Amino acid sequence: MKKQEMTRELCQRSGRCIQRCMGIDSLNGLSVVTKEIDEATGSNYYERFTKYLKWFQENDLIGNAAQTDVKGDRSLRPHQQADLDLYLRVVERREDGIVVRGAKAHNSIAAYADELLVFPTRAMTSEEGDWAVAFAIPADAEGVYLISVPHIHKTRKELKAPITEYGTMHAFTVFDNVFVPWDRVFMNGEHKFAGRLASLFALYHRHSYTGCKPALTDVLMGTAAVVADYSGLGKVSHVRDKLADMIAVAELVYAAGIASAVKGKKASSGTMIPNTIYANVGRYHAGVKIYHEYETLADLAGGLAATLPLEGDFLNPVTGKLLEKYMKRKADVPSEYVHRAYRLVENLIASSTGAAAGISGVHGGGSPIMEKIAIMANYDLESKKRLARTLAGIPEKVGK
Amino acid sequence: MKKQEMTRELCQRSGRCIQRCMGIDSLNGLSVVTKEIDEATGSNYYERFTKYLKWFQENDLIGNAAQTDVKGDRSLRPHQQADLDLYLRVVERREDGIVVRGAKAHNSIAAYADELLVFPTRAMTSEEGDWAVAFAIPADAEGVYLISVPHIHKTRKELKAPITEYGTMHAFTVFDNVFVPWDRVFMNGEHKFAGRLASLFALYHRHSYTGCKPALTDVLMGTAAVVADYSGLGKVSHVRDKLADMIAVAELVYAAGIASAVKGKKASSGTMIPNTIYANVGRYHAGVKIYHEYETLADLAGGLAATLPLEGDFLNPVTGKLLEKYMKRKADVPSEYVHRAYRLVENLIASSTGAAAGISGVHGGGSPIMEKIAIMANYDLESKKRLARTLAGIPEKVGK
Amino acid sequence: MKKQEMTRELCQRSGRCIQRCMGIDSLNGLSVVTKEIDEATGSNYYERFTKYLKWFQENDLIGNAAQTDVKGDRSLRPHQQADLDLYLRVVERREDGIVVRGAKAHNSIAAYADELLVFPTRAMTSEEGDWAVAFAIPADAEGVYLISVPHIHKTRKELKAPITEYGTMHAFTVFDNVFVPWDRVFMNGEHKFAGRLASLFALYHRHSYTGCKPALTDVLMGTAAVVADYSGLGKVSHVRDKLADMIAVAELVYAAGIASAVKGKKASSGTMIPNTIYANVGRYHAGVKIYHEYETLADLAGGLAATLPLEGDFLNPVTGKLLEKYMKRKADVPSEYVHRAYRLVENLIASSTGAAAGISGVHGGGSPIMEKIAIMANYDLESKKRLARTLAGIPEKVGK
Amino acid sequence: MKKQEMTRELCQRSGRCIQRCMGIDSLNGLSVVTKEIDEATGSNYYERFTKYLKWFQENDLIGNAAQTDVKGDRSLRPHQQADLDLYLRVVERREDGIVVRGAKAHNSIAAYADELLVFPTRAMTSEEGDWAVAFAIPADAEGVYLISVPHIHKTRKELKAPITEYGTMHAFTVFDNVFVPWDRVFMNGEHKFAGRLASLFALYHRHSYTGCKPALTDVLMGTAAVVADYSGLGKVSHVRDKLADMIAVAELVYAAGIASAVKGKKASSGTMIPNTIYANVGRYHAGVKIYHEYETLADLAGGLAATLPLEGDFLNPVTGKLLEKYMKRKADVPSEYVHRAYRLVENLIASSTGAAAGISGVHGGGSPIMEKIAIMANYDLESKKRLARTLAGIPEKVGK
């Protein structure tokens, strides 16, 4: 099983981001932690969870991960906020289940997911049991408000292209006293495991990113290469240099994903856990490079990326003919191809959707600073210090 | 006069980009080069130009600089293109003037300027006399097509703010056999001066950029500082570190502008010419840093930059109340302020207008690579090599 | 076998650079290419090579890779140089073997290796058969001059430490009409395979680098962490941030090595070939980051890295006591430890040996630009362009 | 006077670092602050100082700035250190003067300066009056120990060159109960002015750096250009690109110095004070770029930078002739020139002196992080926030 899992993980990486990873990553995280809680406390979350999972798979559902709390004043912990609901929490424990209140931000695909998988965004202290809660809820449950933000490309009249066919939607999800029955509750006050679940989901999700981010780079790099070709610049030294840099980003991130899978370990529940360090350095590298990738495409595409005439002017018989003539670049490339290629450039880096994707490239799955925190928390820095002390001839202190 | 000019230059820098620099930069360039052509060839362009300038100033007109040709295949020179019109050129010389054909791209403000000031985008060889042409033409002259691309922020229903009040518009300007009378022609075949005029305008314009780009950084930096404050992060070490980096960008660019003005020289016509090296290193630094500035604002603002709910949801009584509650950050900052601040963030970095401004930050006034070309063409690298050879004890070759 | 090889590769990576990789990498390269030449031309190099290999292994020899030619004017090809010997070549073909002339630069460990493994530094054209030569030669053969450059740390009188115990030595190796008998010749004019062998060795060697470079980073990072601890800065936010950056470099490079091994393929001779793209992006990343790692250690260590008093002053009874007092940092760390830690810092980044290691970090195994060339030569960029064209709705040209 | 000062400042920048700036910068700082203390407290330090200055100038002395304390545990303030002497302090106040104890680190040129100018390294609190002390002392006064660290290039036997003729020396200066008579004491407990003096010296010194750092870049850039020429790479695109980057660094830093001088202000004592922001962004930029400049030279020079054969091998008749042959690059450049150029490269980036200069490029005059602190302390960030709030339509809070 180890092996298959690993293989699956590896294969899965080759595809495009397919908006399903969040659900799977959440379920993976829950499969590990519910077991661990049971082992520590004698509860039976794991059984509850596997029942839920079976139902979920049988119905081939799509799940959204609702982790990120709105967080109010970032310098204060959950229980220190002026309004205690700024992190989602249990406000009532009833015989048949719990009632929760709070809001989860930036929930991708929530608007068209079947199920919301809700869990903590950070580690919790002993005062914060009410915030240590995980559960699943149908997206249309009572008290759930999905305030949606669509990211869709400008509709085109005639110049249809696959890129405009797909869009995405994020939700600001409010839980206004929502009831959750027991069979859907997977953590309820076990504050010690809040951080474990938060970071495990993050780990699975960052590992997913080592697959989907290279795919985004592929699109940016391919587009950059195409417009450079059309401009007659395909062989120019600085152009090739910049494309090589994009390749290096894509493949380092992807390699980190491979290493993370190869060096993964099995949890007590049997689920494979990818290696933390590699998944985090991979996601980190993708996050700190995304704006530079946008910059490279902007650089190679030139000013037209920002000032492409409107589709209507191409359709207008007078201006259309003039644009046809003056949009021409390499003699053997039809002007329409140039137009289409720049429309794609516009979609990718000069539209609101493209701009939001850049921001998502920074923060989705956790901002770069969070990966650094995860790295520092898990890295064996002590052994590296020991190495240095040995080379320097400094004795290890006894008992240290 | 030297002094006043310099002072004016310096003061002018402190304001915001006011969409007038292009006209002034073009006129400055023409005032220098028309004189130089006269001195070299005995022509009388300078008189013609000063007459035009007087009329321009008396009527307080706004001018657009139409320099950038569409350029077709970038690996070929103007006279090598499959379609000779891909760089604008003289197609007929008549008794009363000239007829020109071609297209100029990315012409900011052209759509609402009074006059277009047209001149070459690069140096021309002796075969390229027809492309060595400079002239002024009313924006609504016959045969001139202004195909416009508006950059305007989404209109807001209630949440009015100064940022949305201003927009900009670029034109793809086609000259379809346009007649220009002699008194508006300022270069006509003097190919040796095409490069001089092209790079002089670029110089004035890049110097203008050392004033307006810091202003854009100011806005990005101020916004980043405000959202960090609202999130309770105003004093956090990495936040201050990133703000200091933004300051360093703004003030290095600005300092380069000051140095360029201080080290400027007077042309034979009496017009001051800013120092080439400083203006170019300043513009260059701004150009290579703009995406990083966007990244910093995205980083400090967090995911909400990309997923801010729609204005309508704030106005809706049910969701509006929920958003009011959950948009809250620092206890003493009203939610509406947070909303307004993030709406500004959205306008700056998550809207199509903001995204285009980033691209314009790279290419406007010439892409970074063009500043490097200008630097290498004008820098006294020989003296630095001499310095190295001297330190190494390598004798200078005689006669070199 | 595939598997064991892979495992070996992976394990091997965990150790320190042990100055044996060059020999192994060369032998690996030869084992693949001799077979390929045989297959193409009916020669029997592979048999010759395996005999040599057997003898080499039985005697447990150490081999040096002498690849890098001195190369003269870099803008000219081998056969265009004013002096044809600036790339090593065959100057005579005799009945019993060949005579070669030329020089190989920067040959690490050559001075104390048993055998020199010599092969081309680049692809050769059909005019360049004489330069397409590969052979093995004892390091003390007639006509071989090893002009050595030692890199050894300043000897210390009393403050002994492991770091100073090891050094390295590079040779500028001249082949002044050296005779090589046939049973040691592995390529002799097959110009089409010169590039293949050159890049295969490079590939194996860059893969080795994905193991040894992280080890160097480990030392730099460990040292930085130790001096930061001693200065009382171990928990400071910017310090941890910088350490996390070093970790990210080490582990991305290492991950690329893992991915390269996992995605390796078997050659016709049975030898495993690591994946080209991953090995190259890994080595590339290490090469472009090494100076930044030095910078980080310099940054965290402070000015004392450059101005550490001489060992003698510590031994002198008067100044020694004063230094003991004023070298003190954190109260519980003995001054001698601080002294030792800074002596290590000096060795690493403020000594000539350390400085040379930085340069070697850039160029050893091939400069960053060479990895980019390898990447661009092997990457399937076409498929990425196709991806972009598909998204843009641009039809693929038939027959392309 | 304003004007002359400014001019002097500007001119002075054009020369090389001449090891005199420290003294002048210290005296400038003292001239401002002694006056300010007098104004605030009625003391007469300024008169005392001007008398000292007159004597200093009449004797044309050289002064060293001894500012940097050894600082012990960096997480503790001066009065919190386990050993109170880890920041230099007054240990006795006598009728005829004061007695001080402590150590100042990294004192450039102290070993051959006439006078040490000693003052605080940071702001002091009210508990830290004893550490708020400034004075001048002859370098050979009783109780002063100058523990020196020489930075001199390897002596060459025959290949003499100016670069090896100059060296530098830093001292670890210990003040072991040193008596200072009143007429040489310029601050004595006025803790409120300790920070002012510390940062004023830093300001003057960083302004000096905007002159000397570009000179170092000039040398690195000139050397890179020379070795690229010799290798036949002078016109290669990536080489010119990298040289342009070095130029941009040098001239941005220099421009910042010009702007700082132009925007300087007059102190109450009449001394000109350069603008804080520009001096700091200039020094900052130099500090964060120095390692990258080393990297560029290493990159363009290739591996030979690290493995240049020893001078002795060039002098040896056998190996010398071989090296003569194989060191050859461009046909018209004598091998000796190549040798000399690479010897210079070695001195600059592959010697211990060169390596230390890199570290000094980071820390001398204050580490990058200190410039950021100075920037954040002096920048009008509030006005930028106001700008953002205005654009966002956020009202200013009354009374704020």
Ligand SMILES: Cc1cc2nc3c(=O)[nH]c(=O)nc-3n(C[C@H](O)[C@H](O)[C@H](O)COP(=O)(O)OP(=O)(O)OC[C@H]3O[C@@H](n4cnc5c(N)ncnc54)[C@H](O)[C@@H]3O)c2cc1C
């Ligand atoms: C397009 C998109 C899709 C997303 N999809 C999902 C999803 O489906 N499900 C989900 O749960 N989440 C999702 N996320 C949320 C994502 O995980 C978060 O954006 C990310 O974790 C950052 O949180 P934040 O947006 O609240 O930013 P913030 O936490 O506000 O961070 C902004 C900045 O503040 C700094 N900062 C914050 N707190 C501190 C502190 N205490 N000390 C110092 N610095 C601090 C950060 O370093 C960062 O620089 C999505 C995000 C995006 C952009």
Ligand SMILES: Cc1cc2nc3c(=O)[nH]c(=O)nc-3n(C[C@H](O)[C@H](O)[C@H](O)COP(=O)(O)OP(=O)(O)OC[C@H]3O[C@@H](n4cnc5c(N)ncnc54)[C@H](O)[C@@H]3O)c2cc1C
């Ligand atoms: C918002 C905006 C406003 C503008 N306003 C004006 C205006 O008012 N008036 C005006 O005249 N211009 C204006 N410009 C045009 C601006 O000056 C150009 O965008 C800029 O000069 C780059 O030219 P380009 O867009 O044709 O890009 P390109 O020339 O196509 O450059 C794209 C990329 O190709 C590379 N490249 C191009 N040619 C070569 C070559 N031969 N060899 C190697 N590499 C090459 C470049 O390095 C760059 O990386 C504006 C631009 C923008 C974005």
Ligand SMILES: Cc1cc2nc3c(=O)[nH]c(=O)nc-3n(C[C@H](O)[C@H](O)[C@H](O)COP(=O)(O)OP(=O)(O)OC[C@H]3O[C@@H](n4cnc5c(N)ncnc54)[C@H](O)[C@@H]3O)c2cc1C
């Ligand atoms: C410490 C050390 C140990 C080494 N050990 C070995 C060893 O054991 N065996 C061995 O064979 N090699 C060894 N090498 C050599 C190493 O592989 C080379 O240094 C490396 O390949 C670069 O070659 P070079 O030094 O000749 O640099 P150069 O080729 O001179 O390169 C210098 C710069 O010039 C540029 N350049 C060069 N040619 C061109 C061109 N045609 N067009 C454009 N730009 C160009 C490069 O991009 C680079 O920026 C070692 C190197 C070092 C530093």
Ligand SMILES: Cc1cc2nc3c(=O)[nH]c(=O)nc-3n(C[C@H](O)[C@H](O)[C@H](O)COP(=O)(O)OP(=O)(O)OC[C@H]3O[C@@H](n4cnc5c(N)ncnc54)[C@H](O)[C@@H]3O)c2cc1C
């Ligand atoms: C070649 C050379 C010549 C010099 N010449 C002179 C001279 O003539 N006169 C003179 O007075 N000085 C001189 N200096 C000293 C120079 O100003 C200092 O090196 C510089 O101020 C840094 O101080 P430090 O070396 O003690 O480093 P440290 O203060 O130890 O700094 C090392 C690192 O620790 C960090 N750090 C330190 N304290 C803190 C803290 N509290 N919180 C968080 N991070 C912290 C810093 O950011 C830095 O990254 C010279 C230095 C050099 C290298």
